Amino acid sequence: MSGKAKRAAGAEVAAMNKKKLKGTEEILAKVRRLAERVKAEPEVQKTLAELDLPHACREVVDKDADAVLGEVETAILMVAASVLRGEGFTYTLPNRSKGNQLYVPELDRIVLKDSMSHRAFANTATCRKAVITTRILQLVHELCRKRIHVTKRDLFYTDVKLFEDQGNSDAILDDLACMLGCTRSSLHVVASEKGVVVGRLTFREDGDQIDCRRMGVGGKAIPPNIDKVDSIQSDALFILLVEKDAAFMRLAEDRFYNQFPCIIITAKGQPDVATRLFLKKLKQTLRIPVLALVDSDPYGLKILSVYMKGSMNMSYDSSNLTTPDIKWLGVRPSDLDRFNVRPSDLDRFNIPQQCRLPMTDEDLKTGRKLLEEEFVKANPEWVKELEIMVTSKVKAEIQALSSFGFQYLSHQYLPLKLQEGDWIYVPGPVHAYPAPLQPLRNTPEHPRPAAAPPGAASMCCPTIYGSRPAPEQPRQVTPQDVEQVHVALERCIARGMSKMESVQLLARLGVPAKFGMIVWERLEAENPEFFAAYNAQLEATAQMERCHL
Structure with a gap:
């Protein structure tokens, strides 16, 4: 297709999509409902101390x-004592x-296991690192004593x-933060400004009033020292997290x-610590x-x-850096797959063929590696999107949408x-809900199964959120397996999922659908009042959704 023909096709598609758009209030209707649900959610956060994990973290x-x-x-005193002891x-x-990282499904983030290593000056393999460690400890001590901050670049020089x-x-700076049990910013060493923010947001930075609507196209640089940010105010309905600087500028x-009404944030690629801290602070406030948008x-x-699960490099500080409940808006592999496979599918965004790029061997390798990660396996929708990407061998960048026009x-x-x-x-991570379900009881009316529920005698032991691998040979389901599925279903209910949605989700995680249905029905039998109210709420929500379509 010639360039002129492509531009003509792009203009035609843009015109078609423009006709589908409604008024601003109708466009924002679902976003408003989402914002109301987020505000209504109780602020309940689990910590590592509350979990009975097999490893100390x-x-x-x-x-x-x-x-x-x-x-x-x-x-330093401990090192001196080590020398004196010979x-x-x-x-x-x-x-x-x-190998010392652990994904914790209950927290939905990566944490660091409490395993130690030794860095000896007398060992040729670790001698230089021991010297650098000592030097950086000296510099951090000086910074904290003088109450001043420097960038990582300053420290290097x-x-x-x-x-x-x-x-x-x-x-080694990260090693020391982990060793001293403090965040990296507590060492008075910060990264250079990288992330930027613009939109309906005001805050105070070290006493200065900042209005992010008056920061021009470039936006306001996210301060490296987030502790100096306070008095955050906004009338935004949502935060739009953008991967690329070009999309942010547009x-x-x-x-x-x-x-x-929104706040737009970008870290211009790989997220830095300040941007991750700033995003979490905005979300919590x-x-x-x-x-x-990635x-x-x-x-x-x-x-x-x-942003959501944390990085392995800074897993020791994941509790402060992660924002778990981010919604993936686009551009998604299912968009490309759905919009371009058949002519009948060209009914929404109509992303054309020229906007899609073939994935390289390195891209495919990275995609397959992601499919093996525990935090991906725990999220069925991510698995689905990655499988589409790897199977279709097609990718697309946000900038590809410019083929329809720069403002598309x-x-x-x-x-x-x-x-x-x-x-x-x-x-x-699971949030609390108003009326907790009663645990499965061992009563004459509802005896706890001694082995498998009826009809489930040959089922394999379910794998919940990658907690343990399924056995190679089928075996009877134990009471512990029933308890695992019970807990998983409670998580689904906490997120407002119906019976079929919950059973289908667990089926993708390795729980046989029949088994999931049996445990759900047991919960219904033992909590009739809760489920009567819960099902009525689901039906009311569904009716509201239909009314707004």
């Missing part, structure tokens, strides 16, 4: 300068290798000959937030939904997963997505 907390000084001095100059630090590469000083220049490729999903993203694609409520809800 390590997390850090914010500490003031005096506390960090005390930790640094204690660490054990040599040795640091004992948490092991941050990939204090001793370039020793560090050689900034990656060396950055890695939305900012078009003043997208004026017509569709404003209690509004977060919608994500590329339809494995790297876009990896970036989204860092802000004027049609995103409004149409919002109008249809076309986002993926990815299950996150």
Whole structure:
């Protein structure tokens, strides 16, 4: 197809999509309902201490300068004691290798197991790291004593000959934060400004009033020291998290937030610590939904997963850095697959063939690796999207939408997505619900099964959220298996899912549908009042949805 023909086709598609758009209030109807549900959710967060995990895990907390000084001095005293005992100059630090990471479904994030490693000066393999560790401890002690902050780049330039590469000083800085039990920002070392924000948001930064609607196309740089941000106020309905700077600039220049009340944030690619902290602070303060716009490729999903589940590099601080309940708005593999497979499917966004790119071998390798990750396996919708991507071998970037026109993203694609409520809800950590279900009881009317429920004698043991692998040979279901499915169904109910939705979700996680149905019916029998009210609420919600279609 010639360039002229492509432009003509793009103009035709854009005109078709423009006709589908309704008024602003109708476009925002589903977003408003989503925002109301988010505000109504109780703020209940589980912690590692509440979970009975098979491994001890390590997390850090914010500490003031005096506390960090005390930790640094204690660490040096321990090294001195090691020398006096004749054990040599040795640091004992948490092991941050990939094998020491653990995905916890109950928290929906990656955490660090509490396994230690030794960094000895007398060992040729760790001698240099031991010296760098000592030097950075000295610098952190000086910073905390003087109550000043520096960037990671500044820290590197204090001793370039020793560090050689900034990656060396950055890695050991994370090691020290983990060893001292504090966040990296508590060490008074911050990253350079990277992320930006624009839209309907005001806050105070170190005493200065900031209005993000008056920051121009470039937006307001997200401050590296989030502790100095307070007095956050906004009338936005949602936060739009954008992967790429180019898409951010387009939305900012078009003043997208004026017509569709929102706050727009980008980290310009791989998210930095300050942007992740800022996003979490906004979400917790404003209690509004977060919608994500990333590329339809494995790297876009990896970036989204860092915001939601945390990164392995900083798993020790995942409790402070993750924002679990982000909705995946686009661009998704299912969009491309659905919109371009058959002519009859060309009825929504009509993303044309020229906007799609073939995936490279490296792309496919990354996509398959993601499918093996526990945090992906725990989210069926992510699995579905990745399988479509790997099978179709097609990807697309947000900028590809410009083939319809430079303003297609802000004027049609995103409004149409919002109008249809076309986002993926990815299950996150379980929140409390108003009327807890009673546990399965062992009574004459409802005896707890000693083995399998009727009709389930040959079922395999279910795998819940990747908690353990299914056995190779079928066996009878135990009471513990029933309890696992019971807990999983409670999580589904906490998210407002119907019986069929819950059973289908668990089936994708390895629980036979018949088994899931039996346990649900047992719960209904033992909690009749709860389910009468719950089913009535589901029916009322469904009627409201039909009325707004």
